[in-house]
Amino acid sequence: MVREVTEGEFNDYLHLSGKVETGVIVQVSALETGIVDRKLMEEGAMVNEGDVILILRNPLLRQQILDSESQLAERQNMLRDTELAMEKERLQVKRDILAARTELNRKRRVADQQKSLLEENLTSREQYLTAKEDYELARESLTLLEDRLRQDSAYRSVQVAMMRESLHNMQENFMLVRQRADNLNVRAAHSGQLGSLTAEIGQNISAGQQVGQINILDNFKLTVLIDEHYIDRVEPGLSGKASRQGKEFGVTVSKVYPEVVNGQFKADLAITGTSPEKPRVGQSYPVDIQLGSPVKAVMIDKGSFFQSSGGKYVYVMSADGKSAEKRQVKLGRRNPRYYEVLEGLDPGEKVIVSSYNDFGEADRLKIKY
DSSP states (O other): OEEEOEEEEEOOEEEEEEEEEESOEEEEEOSSOEEEEEEOOOTTOEEOTTOEEEEEEOHHHHHHHHHHHHHHHHHHHHHHHHHHHHHHHHHHHHHHHHHHHHHHHHHHHHHHHHHHHHHTTOSOHHHHHHHHHHHHHHHHHHHHHHHHHHHHHHHHHHHHHHHHHHHHHHHHHHHHHHHHHHTTEEEOSSSEEEEEEOOOTTOEEOTTOEEEEEEOTTOEEEEEEEEGGGTTTOOTTOEEEEEETTEEEEEEEEEEEEEEETTEEEEEEEEESSOOSSOOTTOEEEEEEEOSOOEEEEEEEOOTHHHHHTTSEEEEEOTTSSEEEEEEOEEEEEOSSEEEEEESOOTTOEEEOSOOTTTTTOSEEEOOO
16 A cells, blocks of 8 residues: 655644543442342432342341340340349348347347346346347347348449440340341442442352442543553643534543553543533543644654554655665654654655565565556
8 A cells, every 4th residue: 555745734633432431430339248139220220329229138147136136135034034133132131121120129128128127136137148148139130231231232233234234235236237137238329320230139249349330420531541652642631522423522631540551551531611411431432632733744644564664664666656665764743644754755755554564674676566
């Protein structure tokens, strides 16, 4: 394939394919391990924050809930039984104290009576001492019962407080287990459009596993993949245009990613001015990014010769078209249609721009028609 070297306005731009993405993506992840039981939403559906997207089932978690309920009920019954037993014991001690006080009053009266009789020599000293000892014993017994009541009261208060705290902890643990059961409902964390949903009925989902994403529809962007040849020339702030259904809208390079993968790097483009109507995530838009201002230059059509020669030489056709001579050239910038020629070619000359793979190291070619 032969093309003529021309001179004209060289427009320094890139022609790319931009993919529509949302500026903010919220992951949908499972909080609990389970098996997908039902799918309530499909990809593309509009969801509100809190909407249930998937319902998981986890028989083991259900058993844990039943066990927690049983343990909680058992602990509540134990606490009630303990409180009843302690109250019964407290009442019994109080009855014992009442009886001891009554007995003390009786012993005191007898001791006082024996003392008066002893002073009048109407009773023996032994009877008086016996009455006095009985009175002192009754007083000591009452003191012991009162001390026991105080100690039992303090012990009961500590024991009941500990049991109630333990019960409270079990109630909180039960609420957490019940909350885990609610976590089997995988919910939308944000309002938007449900994007990719990878979970299928019967699939085993692990806790923390991403099962989909929600696209926030109020902040679109375009992403493009660019040849690494331009990595030093593409930077944030460059402007361009994209088109969709015959309409054009402005774009600006907002972010350039430094990683190069398979000879390409990624850039984000922000949409400026009027946005396209009803954009869909994943749609492709033709995009032109302006790298520099148009300048007058000598140009040669793009072709597969570049892969063969690396742009260091070309085969220039003779005036009569019967031969072609290998010539060293220096190429500059490129756009989707042309290479900029810096040295080695003049306007009007004709150059072979197809592949040179079959030419070997030949300096001169004979052209046969």
